[in-house]
Amino acid sequence: TQLLEQSPQFLSIQEGENLTVYCNSSSVFSSLQWYRQxxxxxxxxxxxxxxxxEVKKLKRLTFQFGDARKDSSLHITAAQPGDTGLYLCAAAPGNQFYFGTGTSLTVIP
Amino acid sequence: DTAVSQTPKYLVTQMGNDKSIKCEQNLGHDTMYWYKQDSKKFLKIMFSYNNKELIINETVPNRFSPKSPDKAHLNLHINSLELGDSAVYFCASSQASGQETQYFGPGTRLLVL
Structure with missing residues (x-):
């Protein structure tokens, strides 16, 4: 069992569709990060x-931190082919950094 | 200028060989890391160095040894390479350890035959 579980693991959608990626844990974090690879x-x-x-917006991307600070979501509106990539959540409980299991997104033109 | 650089980008070698991967950061950061990304894209921390001191050492085989000649460099030496070592290895740096933003290098793709 990983500290940070992401779902779905793979996602393939058409350009213009909306999607949500989830990052879940049983641990509480003081902060959480999202990376794209x-x-x-x-x-x-x-x-x-x-x-x-907390909700943060980055153009068409909306990030939310769960009220209990155990989970987070990433919502992409009107996905573009340039959004294709591996999305990783990450957190550092203590001094050690952990990445989530990853969501591989493919946006088809 | 590249913030975090790694060499080589590709490394193909035979089982049993010893190899090194070099990493340099020009961001003036205090902490550097090595990660291994497996075929399933899972990114796992291997080591981190803060001011030349090893502060995290995950349960990696002792065939792997990080070496930091100075704050800007963290090299990874691997002895007696095994098939299972094939992966992409990423170097990263951050201003401090813990919750800080990490800046990654482009990765070194290691294939052990």
Missing amino acids: EPGEGPVLLVTVVTGG
């Missing part, structure tokens, strides 16, 4: 959420 590259930070219930 494009093929052949390293992960790049998208956002950090800190407060329970």
Whole structure:
């Protein structure tokens, strides 16, 4: 069992559709991060959420931190082919950094 | 200028060989990391170094040894390579340890034959 479980593991959608990716844990975190990894590259930070219930928007991406700070969601509106990639949530309970199991998103033109 | 760089980008070698992967960051960060990403894309931390001191050492085989000659460099040496070591290895850095944003290198794709 991983500390951070993401769902779905794979997602293939048509351009213009909406989608939501989930990151769940039984642990409480002081903050949680979302990264996107494009093929052949390293992960790049998208956002950090800190407060329970917090909602952050990054253009068509909406991130929410659960009220209990155990889970988070990423919602993409009107997905574009450029959104294709591996989405990873991450948290550091204590001094050690953990990444989620990942969601591989493919947006078909 | 590249913030976090790794060399080589690709590494193909025979089982039993010893190899090193180099990492350099020009961000002035205090902490550097090595991650292994397996075929299922799961990213797992292997080591981190803060001011030349190992602060996290995951349960990785002792065939793997990180070496940090200075704050800007964290190299990964692997002895007696095994088939299961095939993966993509990422170097990363952050200003401090813990919750800080991590900046990743482009990865080193290791294939052990």
